[in-house]
Amino acid sequence: MLCCASLRIFDEPLIVLGGSCAQDHEGIGGFQEWPQVECSKPYCKYAARPPSAAVIPLHVEKAVRLSTYGRPGTTYLDLPATLLIQSIDEENIYKVASCPPPPLVFPDQRLVQQAANLLMRARKPLLIIGKGAAYGRAENEIRSMVYLTGIPFLPMPMGKGVVPDTNERCVSSARTFALQQSDVILLLGARLNWMLHFGKPPRFQPDVKVIQVDLCPEELHNSVPSAIAIQSDISTTVDSLVTILKERKWFVEENSPWWKDLLAKSNKNRAMIQKMSMDVSVPLNYYAVFKHIQDIIPSDCIICSEGANTMDIGKTILLNNQPRHRLDAATFGTMGVGLGFAIAAALYCKKNAPTKRVICVEGDSAFGFSGMEIETMFRYKLPIIVIIINNNGIYNGLDNETFRQIQASGEPTQVIPPNSLTSETHYEKMLEMFGRKGHFCTTVQDIQRALRICLQVNDSPSMINIMINPQADRKQQKFNWLTESKL
DSSP, X not given: OHHHHHHHHHTOOEEEEEEEXXXXXXXXXXXXXXXXXXXXXXXXXXXXXXXXXXXXXXXXXXXXXXXHSSSOOEEEEEEEHHHHTOOOOGGGSOXXXXXXXOOOOOOOHHHHHHHHHHHHHOSSEEEEEOHHHHHTTOHHHHHHHHHHHOOOEXXXXXXXXXXXXXSTTBOGGGHHHHHHHOSEEEEESOOOSGGGGGGOTTTSOTTOEEEEEXXXXXXXXXXXXXXXXEESOHHHHHHHHHHHXXXXXXXXXXXXXXXXXXXXXXHHHHHHHHHHHTOOOSSBOHHHHHHHHHTTSOTTOEEEEEXXXXXXXXXXXXXXXXXXXXXXXXXXXXXXXXXXXXXXXXXXXXXXXXXXXXEEEEEHHHHHHHTTHHHHHHHTTOOOEEEEEEOXXXXXXXXXXXXXXXXXXSOHHHHSOTTBOOTTOOGGXXXXXXXXXXXXXXXXXXXXXXXXXXXXXXXXXXXXXXXXXXXXXXXXXXXXXXXXOOO
């Protein structure tokens, strides 16, 4: 049920097929008897039980169509045991055509004109790229917009790569400043939820104008009213908008005060990060680890990531230059998804892009939720590189000596901090169960040596366990990561 709820929030298509209690055992205490269809309906666009094997194709087609048409989401088909063992003549099976691709939704051109006018009046325009833009495959149109207008852009975590992170107009390094100072925001496939601080002060200007483009009309005007709200596919709206802005020769010049301010703030923050990245003293900090990973991994790799600081800091340093190449805990922040996402990505690559690598970057706590998926990776010979950033805890942990002292000071369940994990756990030794060796790293030289070795492995997963300072943290933030409730 959690995956159905998560995908409803993510606005991603998923078809769930679930076995259930035999129909002739219902009401008398059958094995795992439960009203699965009824329980799924609050989270699914469509939930049904085919009444017979003959109509399974009809329900499958409908499940596919409803999961991808309109607002993407989850569908569920319940297949009781009596249905799974049913035999039926082929000529009696319900025949259905393949589900065609979802139709494109085009914008109201009057609203596009209004959006262009508002952008041209802006002194401090900002483009925010959400995962909806990646899902909508709008990268060509959005890249064209950035190239032709020079508009500064800020990608959301799973919107990274729609425009390459290396593009000079990317202002991720000045995220807080860009959000606080912009007067007009073009919001493409992103939502003003907790991840964007609900679009409210002090993280945004009180009078900021938002041009919101979303496939889902339910999301328009959510949290704060949008100045212009367009229900449409991202690609069709951006294409129309670029045509107008190109004709009017609108461009955010390099010598504009807005771009100069953004660039100055970006450079200041990059210099701070660079200093932390070059501090390779042991025990390592997050920034040094990620910088030296970024130096080695392929530029077109798929990055799956989860954790607390591991995910938050990693997304700022591990770059994506292609769309749909980052998977993380997303809106729900659900831990335990990383290895499963990596398996799905690797299976896709195996068939469609056999030379592309999948890198799974895990916090040590996050890895604990689904670590035994390593067996699945070995079973299917998936060359996933699993990197564990090990700080002995959640957000922070304890060094080995302190942990042992606290552990011995009383009843462990009472004295060990709940966010602390066993110190210096050798997760990499899990690979020995499968006849392989993992890598335990404490220095950047260890990390880069291990990465080069792992990149040569193409018939099984690899694992790198990196010990860092248990008290390592993010650079000082102006605001808390989660907006404090004022309700």
